[in-house]
Every structure is written in C-alpha cells, then in structure tokens.
Amino acid sequence: MELPRRSRGDERLEPGEFSRLRERLRRLAPQHDLASVIACAFNHNTRMLPFIYADMKMAPAGVRAIGSALTDCGFEKTRIVLQQWNKNFQPSAMKLDGRVPDLFLVSSMHLHTECAQDMMKDARTIAPPHRPLIVAGGAGSVYEPWNMFSGPRNIGRAGADLVVTGEEFVFLQLLEVLLTERAGKEPLREAFKRCRASGALDEIPGIYYARVDEDDLAVELVDTGVQRLLGDLDELPHPKLGYRLLEPPSRGAGLGAHALPAHRVKKYTPIASLIMTFGCKFRCPYCPIPAYNQRLERTKSPKRIADELVTLHKEYGMRLAFGTDDNFFNNHARTIEICEELSNTRMHDGARLRRRIRWATEATVHDTLKLRDHMPIIRGSGLRGIWMGVEDMTATVVKKGQSVDNTTEAFQLLSRFGIQPNPMMMHHDGQPLYTWGKPYGLLNQARMLRKAGAVTFQVLMLSPATGSKLYEGTYNSGMVIQSANEKPVRQHMRDANYVFATHAEKPWRMQVNMVIAYAYFYNPLRFLWALVRPRSRLYFADSIAQAAGMRGFLQTLRRTVPWAWNLWRGPIVREDKPPLSAIPMVSVLGGRAEHALEAQAAAKGPVSEPDGQPVESARSPE
Ligand code: B12
Numbered sequence: 183m184e185l186p187r188r189s190r191g192d193e194r195l196e197p198g199e200f201s202r203l204r205e206r207l208r209r210l211a212p213q214h215d216l217a218s219v220i221a222c223a224f225n226h227n228t229r230m231l232p233f234i235y236a237d238m239k240m241a242p243a244g245v246r247a248i249g250s251a252l253t254d255c256g257f258e259k260t261r262i263v264l265q266q267w268n269k270n271f272q273p274s275a276m277k278l279d280g281r282v283p284d285l286f287l288v289s290s291m292h293l294h295t296e297c298a299q300d301m302m303k304d305a306r307t308i309a310p311p312h313r314p315l316i317v318a319g320g321a322g323s324v325y326e327p328w329n330m331f332s333g334p335r336n337i338g339r340a341g342a343d344l345v346v347t348g349e350e351f352v353f354l355q356l357l358e359v360l361l362t363e364r365a366g367k368e369p370l371r372e373a374f375k376r377c378r379a380s381g382a383l384d385e386i387p388g389i390y391y392a393r394v395d396e397d398d399l400a401v402e403l404v405d406t407g408v409q410r411l412l413g414d415l416d417e418l419p420h421p422k423l424g425y426r427l428l429e430p431p432s433r434g435a436g437l438g439a440h441a442l443p444a445h446r447v448k449k450y451t452p453i454a455s456l457i458m459t460f461g462c463k464f465r466c467p468y469c470p471i472p473a474y475n476q477r478l479e480r481t482k483s484p485k486r487i488a489d490e491l492v493t494l495h496k497e498y499g500m501r502l503a504f505g506t507d508d509n510f511f512n513n514h515a516r517t518i519e520i521c522e523e524l525s526n527t528r529m530h531d532g533a534r535l536r537r538r539i540r541w542a543t544e545a546t547v548h549d550t551l552k553l554r555d556h557m558p559i560i561r562g563s564g565l566r567g568i569w570m571g572v573e574d575m576t577a578t579v580v581k582k583g584q585s586v587d588n589t590t591e592a593f594q595l596l597s598r599f600g601i602q603p604n605p606m607m608m609h610h611d612g613q614p615l616y617t618w619g620k621p622y623g624l625l626n627q628a629r630m631l632r633k634a635g636a637v638t639f640q641v642l643m644l645s646p647a648t649g650s651k652l653y654e655g656t657y658n659s660g661m662v663i664q665s666a667n668e669k670p671v672r673q674h675m676r677d678a679n680y681v682f683a684t685h686a687e688k689p690w691r692m693q694v695n696m697v698i699a700y701a702y703f704y705n706p707l708r709f710l711w712a713l714v715r716p717r718s719r720l721y722f723a724d725s726i727a728q729a730a731g732m733r734g735f736l737q738t739l740r741r742t743v744p745w746a747w748n749l750w751r752g753p754i755v756r757e758d759k760p761p762l763s764a765i766p767m768v769s770v771l772g773g774r775a776e777h778a779l780e781a782q783a784a785a786k787g788p789v790s791e792p793d794g795q796p797v798e799s800a801r802s803p804e
C-alpha cells in the first residue's frame with residue numbers, strides 16, 4: 183500500500199514555517215542543556231554487491247540531517263554514531279559530556295530493523311532515572327513504524343518510546359512540544375509522558391506513539407497521520423553542521439571523548455551525500471517514492487547546491503558527492519538551471535567547481551535522452567556518473583520509457599560526454615539467464631549495457647518494496663517466501679539481493695542467475711581488458727570498478743549461494759499476508775491509522791505472538 187495523499191493544498195508546509203520553527207527552538211535551547219546521540223542502524227550481513235563501497239564510505243544523509251538540525255537550533259551536544267563504523271556500539275555504555283544523553287535517536291532502513299531493535303532494547307537497560315527518551319525514524323519507520331515498537335507485553339521494556347514517520351520538520355516540532363512542556367532538568371521522558379496524556383502529540387502529523395495501560399503495557403499505537411513536506415529545501419540547515427558530529431570509527435562499546443576532527447572526515451567519508459531534489463514524475467508500481475513525496479517535486483536552489491558543494495570542499499576537503507535525488511533529470515528546466523550554476527561556480531581558490539568536485543546522482547533513461555542537447559552544460563557542472571533504473575531493457579516487466587535502442591543510445595550519449603552510466607537492473611520471474619537471438623535474457627542485457635558504456639552493474643530481484651502499490655498484493659498472492667529448508671527469510675535479507683518473492687518453479691535458479699550475471703560483468707579477464715581498453719574516459723575508473731566489483735562479488739557469493747542451496751533443498755514455506763503490527767493501530771480520532779496496511783486495518787486485535795518479539799537478535803555471527 184502506498185502512503186495516502188494529504189488533502190490537496192495541504193501537502194506542503196507554508197513557506198518560512200520551517201525557518202520560524204528553527205528560530206523558536208534557538209530561543210528555547212539555552213534553557214535546556216540537551217545531549218543527544220543519533221545512531222544509524224546497520225546490519226553488516228548486508229554488505230555485498232552492489233553497495234559494497236558506498237555503504238561504508240558515505241556517511242548517510244538521514245542521521246547527518248537530524249544532527250545538523252539539532253546543532254543549527256543550538257543543541258550542540260550531539261553525536262552521530264554509525265554502526266557501519268562502530269559495530270560494537272552499545273547504547274547502554276554511551277556517555278556524552280560525562281553523562282547519559284537525554285535523547286537517543288535511532289535511524290534505520292527497513293533491512294536494518296533488527297539492529298535498530300537491538301540498540302533500543304539495550305538502551306532500555308539504562309536505569310530509569312537516567313534512561314533517555316528513545317525516538318526512532320528513517321526510511322524503515324516511514325512505512326512500517328510499528329516495527330520500532332516491541333510487542334504488547336514489552337512496550338515499556340524494549341523498542342522506541344515514539345517514532346517519527348517524517349523528516350526534520352516533524353522531529354523539530356516534536357522537540358519544541360517536549361521542551362516547552364519540560365520542567366527544569368527533568369528527564370525528557372517525563373515531559374513525553376505528559377504530552378502523550380494531554381494529546382499534545384496528536385497535533386504533530388508524522389508521529390507514532392503507544393497508548394499504555396496502568397502497567398505501562400501498550401494498548402494501541404496512535405498514528406498522527408502523514409507528514410506535511412518541506413517544499414523549499416533551502417530552508418534546511420546546512421549539511422556542513424552534521425559532519426562535525428560523527429563518532430570516530432572504533433571497536434569500543436561507548437563513545438569517544440570527541441567527534442571526528444574536520445581534517446579526518448574526508449578519510450572516512452570521502453563521498454558527501456547531498457539532498458538536491460526530491461520526487462519523480464513516473465509511477466512505477468513497485469516504487470514508493472512518488473507517494474512518499476505526495477506526487478510533488480521539491481528542490482534546493484542552484485545557488486544553495488553550489489554553496490553546499492563548495493563549503494564541504496573547503497571545510498572537509500571533500501571532492502566527491504552523491505545527490506540523493508530520486509530522478510535528478512525529472513524537471514528539465516530545473517536541471518539546466520542547477521547545472522548552469524554549478525558550471526559557473528568558482529571555488530574559494532578561484533578554480534572552477536568541476537576541476538575540484540565530481541558528483542553523481544540518479545536519473546532515468548527517458549529524461550537523459552530528452553536532455554541530450556544539454557549534455558555539455560551537464561558535464562560542465564562536474565556530474566560524472568548517473569545511476570539509472572533501467573530494470574529491463576525490453577520493458578517487458580516495467581515500462582518507463584526505456585527500450586533496447588533508447589537505453590543503448592542514452593548510455594552511449596553519456597559515455598561520449600564522460601558521464602559514467604551505471605545500470606540498475608531487476609531480474610524477474612520469466613526472465614531467462616540467456617536468450618538466443620533476443621535481448622530479453624539477463625546476460626544478453628548485461629552484455630549490451632557493457633558495450634554501450636556501463637562501467638558498473640547492479641542486478642536485484644524484483645521484490646515487494648514497503649510503501650509501494652504492489653507490496654501487499656505480492657504477499658497476499660503467496661509469492662513471498664517465509665522460509666526455505668527451515669531457514670527463515672530474515673529482515674536483512676529483504677533487500678532484493680536474495681530471492682524471496684517469486685512464483686518461479688525453481689527459485690534457486692533465479693538466485694544463481696544473479697550470481698552468474700555478476701560473474702559475467704566483474705571478472706579477472708575483464709579487469710585486464712579494462713586496463714588496456716577502458717570503457718570509461720577516466721582511464722582507471724573501469725579497472726577500479728572491476729577490482730571493487732570482484733571484491734564485492736566474493737561477498738555476494740559467500741552470502742547468497744547458501745540461500746540458493748536452501749531454495750534448492752526446500753521445503754519452501756510461503757507467507758499468506760504481509761508482516762503486520764503486533765499492536766492494534768488507530769488514528770488520533772480512533773479511526774484507521776493512515777500508515778496501516780489494508781490487512782492491518784481489517785484485523786481487530788493483536789496479530790502476532792503475544793510476546794511480540796518476532797525477530798531474532800541481529801547480532802548474528804558475521
Ligand atoms: C543514497 C541511497 C542509498 C545509498 C546509501 C549510502 C549512504 N550511506 O548514505 C546506497 C547506494 C548504499 C543505498 C543502498 C540501499 N538502499 Co538506498 N537509498 C538511497 C537514497 C537514494 C537516498 C538516501 C538519503 O540519503 N536520503 C536523504 C535523507 C535525508 O533522507 P532519509 O534518510 O529518509 O532521512 C530523513 C527522514 O527519514 C528522517 N530521519 C532519518 N533518520 C531519522 C532518525 C530519527 C530519530 C528521526 C526523528 C528522523 C529520521 O529525517 C531525515 C531528514 O529528512 C534513498 C531514496 C531517498 N530519496 O531517500 C534510497 C533508500 C533509502 N534506499 C532504499 C533501499 C531499499 C536500499 C537497498 C536495500 C537497495 C536494495 N534493494 O538492495 C540498499 C541497502 C544497502 C545497505 N546495506 O544498507 C530504500 C529504503 C526503503 C526502506 N523502507 O527502508 C530507499 C528509501 C529507496 C526507496 N525504495 O524508496 N541506498
């Protein structure tokens with residue numbers, strides 16, 4: 183199920199509303215010596231192709247954005263801990279400025295949920311007078327906020343106190359309500375409890391909290407509705423603030439005395455992830471992005487984007503950036519404006535931006551071709567790579583304006599201008615590994631893309647994405663695998679690298695097909711050939727991509743081949759409904775919760791084990 187649309191005209195915040203909230207918080211900040219730790223959940227079992235480098239070398243924008251927002255409002259005692267770099271981090275051991283923080287914030291994608299749950303459970307072991315308020319958020323919480331709470335019997339003993347299903351504005355609005363209610367230096371949880379009881383939280387769209395009984399057991403989860411979105415992204419706090427808050431990588435359980443110094447930031451996060459635009463005009467049924475954005479386009483001004491790139495280079499020496507755009511070319515006029523500005527931007531030493539900074543982003547084949555006449559200016563902006571959701575060149579499974587010819591043309595066009603095209607493919611039921619004389623097979627397409635200029639390659643299985651139109655139907659149709667050979671499909675395996683949703687007679691074959699496609703694309707022969715005849719205009723880019731690809735391939739092999747074996751052995755047990763909340767959910771007025779799935783809305787009471795601990799611990803052996 184997609185996120186519902188807010189009523190027309192009420193999807194966005196008023197212009198200036200976010201800036202005014204920041205101002206108000208700046209006035210509140212000096213009265214509260216607030217200390218916060220923001221943790222990014224990351225399950226190391228997910229490390230494999232195609233994200234093997236980006237997952238560690240790019241500090242995620244979500245936690246950085248929340249950190250920037252806190253610092254910008256005057257709450258400088260904030261630290262960001264990435265489980266990517268701090269595998270052994272334990273919230274129960276965290277001390278900031280010599281004390282347990284007031285706020286413990288957890289950010290997670292859906293596939294890292296088990297790690298997020300483990301951290302929150304550990305944070306709950308801190309003695310009640312010191313225990314921080316636990317707030318969860320991030321991409322996983324946007325679509326399945328109930329996962330961040332524990333089951334009905336455990337609500338006071340594990341999981342989040344409340345969940346934010348929205349962006350910075352929702353979080354800061356929540357903070358304003360809590361701090362206004364807080365008496366002196368009392369624990370923030372006390373203020374939270376009073377706000378919950380008085381209904382003050384109900385006024386903030388984008389929150390989930392649990393109503394509890396006298397024994398602190400959850401009776402129901404309350405959904406305050408879908409967030410309103412910030413339209414003018416220039417109102418966001420500057421990303422440079424967040425990079426000052428990173429916890430240095432370590433093997434320890436607690437926090438270091440200081441955050442990562444500015445001169446070492448680039449070493450650990452050489453790629454800066456930057457919000458430039460949000461939104462996409464396409465409506466692919468397997469994608470949650472258009473509904474998340476309420477079908478709106480949102481952007482930063484070209485000047486602001488240029489300023490961010492220049493500032494991050496100046497303060498941290500960053501030379502690489504990735505735009506977190508859904509489709510950077512979505513709006514052609516806007517794209518040209520941004521690229522013109524970046525082309526004309528000079529760095530603090532007078533050099534052109536493109537001489538110092540290279541950046542990449544995501545866009546579609548269709549829009550790339552529409553912008554073919556503007557390629558010189560696009561290249562002049564420093565853009566050097568585009569990840570493209572080609573999915574299937576023959577458009578048999580997904581149609582978004584791509585075909586064999588125009589995909590080839592777009593790839594050749596980009597390569598000619600020195601912009602590296604990176605295909606993202608979707609293997610799907612019915613697609614063979616190879617087809618004779620036809621372009622439908624997975625290997626046929628890998629070959630065509632390589633010839634057209636692809637330097638990297640990504641193939642994932644078409645799988646149900648939370649928040650997409652196809653999500654519930656895929657589960658209800660019995661397509662989703664619950665276990666194979668008695669091995670359950672755990673949360674971290676629901677990332678499309680593993681075959682877990684298919685009607686294919688031999689699902690193991692699909693898994694093996696993906697492995698073969700990677701082996702075809704990344705191999706020693708191709709590596710050697712890339713040294714002699716590179717595909718990329720950047721001489722070493724091709725061979726470096728091959729070397730990194732081969733390393734990632736070994737991880738893919740190690741992780742997914744055992745799953746192919748389980749699929750082969752069977753028996754395969756299938757789901758008959760999507761994963762639902764163990765606790766009933768309602769809107770603030772007692773009606774249907776806006777984030778609830780259809781099946782959830784139909785269920786009257788608790789829908790899973792009464793213990794409500796459906797997942798295993800994420801701290802499995804690596
Ligand atoms: C960049 C990116 C990546 C990079 C991440 C690199 C990095 N370290 O940053 C790479 C390429 C590695 C990647 C990989 C994957 N990705 Co990705 N990725 C993105 C992308 C395009 C941008 C993410 C981003 O930075 N957004 C900007 C930030 C600011 O937004 P945000 O993270 O949502 O944070 C905001 C709010 O959520 C909130 N918030 C966040 N955390 C918290 C915490 C608290 C306490 C609070 C209050 C609020 C809060 O405030 C933030 C500011 O507004 C998004 C799509 C998108 N446009 O967001 C997909 C997205 C995050 N990816 C997604 C997926 C599925 C994946 C993969 C699983 C792909 C796959 N099928 O295999 C892999 C996972 C790899 C892994 N091992 O983790 C999904 C996540 C779905 C979900 N429900 O969790 C997204 C949302 C795309 C989609 N389908 O809609 N991805």
Ligand code: SF4
Pocket residue numbers: 462463464465466469470471472508509546571582
């Ligand atoms: S083109 Fe990409 S971002 Fe746009 S709806 Fe389709 S999959 Fe989503």
